[in-house]
Amino acid sequence: SELLYGNFAGVRLDGSNATIVGSAPGEFKADRNNIPRIWMDHGAWPLLTTQLYIDQTGDLAFLLREQNYFKDRLTHRAQGRDAAWESEQGTQQKSTTGEICRGTILEHLLIQHLTPFFNVGEHNLIRTEGADWNDGMDMAAQRGESVAFSALYASNLQQLSELVLALAKSGETQVEIAVEMLALLDQLSDPLDYGARAAKHQRLNAYYKSCQHTVSGEKVAIPLADLARDLSVKSAWMFEHIRSQEWIQDAAGFGWFNGYYDNDGQRVEGDHSKGTRMTLTGQVFTLMGGLATEAQALEIVRAADHYLYDSSVGGYRLNTNFHEVMLNLGRAFGFAFGHKENGAMFSHMAVMYANALYQRGLIPEGYRVLNEIYQHCQNFEVSRIYPGLPEYIEPKGRGMYPWLTGSASWYLLTMVTEVFGVRGLLGDLVLEPKLMAEQFDTHGKARINTLFAGKTIEVSYHNPQKLEYGQYCVANVSVNGKIVVNPVDCGKAVMPRAFVTDTQASSVKIEVHLGEMI
Secondary structure, three states, X not given: OHHHHHHHHHEOOOOOEOOEEOOOOOOEEOOOOOOOOOEXXXXXXXXXXXXXXXXXXXXXXXXXXXXXXXXXXXXXXXXXXXXXXXXXXXXXXXXXXXXXXXXEHHHHHHHHHHHHHHOEOOOOOEEOEOEOOOOOOOOOOOOOEEHHHHHHHHHXXXXXXXXXXXXXHOOOOEEEEEHHHHHHOHHHOOOOOOOOHHHHXXXXXXXXXXXXXXXXXXXXXXXXXXXXXXXXXXXXXXXXXXXXXXXXXXXXXXXXXXXXXXXXXXXXXXXXXXXOEOEOHHHHHHHHOOOOOHHHHHXXXXXXXXXXXXXXXXXEOOEOOOOOOOOOOOHHHHOOOOEOOEOXXXXXXXXXHHHHHHHOOOHHHHHHHHHHHHHHHHOHHHHOOOOOOOOEEOOOOOEEOOOOOOHHXXXXXXXXXXXXXXXXXXXXXXXXXXXXXXXXXXXXXXXXXXXXXXXXXXXXXXXXXXXXXXXXXXXXXXXXXXXXXXXOOOXXXXXXXXXXXXXXXOEEEEEEEEEEOO
């Protein structure tokens, strides 16, 4: 928790962040090689990590811990400069009285999500700025928009709303925030028409101006229920806007979400004279956050299978072949097709696609993604790598750059929390298996060892009838031989944290018996 807490000190009041972590705790640098740049997705990931931490620990009080803000010459999400700032003033945000400005972790998360919400392009979607998760989408800073990560921010706003309500349920009634932020919480006093881009820009620029060099240091108390409502309204608006505007139906009858607008303000995906254009990124976050309807989710899978799947490279490509060096979108399209961010089987996004499919209940489809990556990489004659996940698979099937990949953590996260279904929920333990029949051994057993509540837990699922996913349900759960849970919800069991923490032993054996779904 201290590492997570410390990293929030790298957040600026404009919602952007320092991109380089220094050698000492709490030390940050604005950028690498003195090139100021904003990745528009950076504000989204800390909430996912914080949610995971709180679910595993139940530590809602973490949201109320106070942390500093980062300060340097960059303002307006690197579009402006603070002429009054000098390096001698240090890299901690100050108030007008010279005091170090601090805010709760919740306030940091709010700033990271509210400023992007208002920072929209011509199609009322969040601007791509320097790039998003895909570093190669780096040449659309003026007119580019990332539909893919607008979808992630949209679902995050709802998730943040639910965290605020959980905080209220724990006994808190209000939270203090910087008075300057009230302008961005418009539903509290002065609601905006979110369809009016100019009004959004005006509101955002007024906020930027209020914190360009220093801030007042004044705080205002906000009822948690009102704060949750503001966030939920913003999320719902984004959901509907993306659903109605960005769904594509091509001439061949396939449907999926457009993921990007280029620097000419043109939609990137769909039918094109040089061939159909589709990205995997545009589908992952519309699926993961629940933005895609159930019908759209099935259509996305069908389109991805048709346009992106390639067994010779272990699964789903990052994009189709655009047959063009797109200088109005990013350097990725300067790579030969099938290499790096231009249409390779890029492990990180492919694994997140699997995670999203599991979250949406598309278990056979998610299993196929994970299994094909695994089978391809462990086949040395094809992948030519030591066991592990490479950054990507090149056209001949070889795994490339295994030391650069960030996909391994997502693969493990997906296996533990989705496939085996062992995860936290505001501190309690959830057991929700999504295992295929072939993943059980000859005795109908599947077992995982992991950590929860400071203890090693061994979770064993018993499926003696070798029932397929969708045919079995959780019949009962025992801890160290004693039945403790008879689930009300057939698909999962929720165990109070005390069932683990009250055990004297350092390790806990949990047996989950699966029966036929009635």
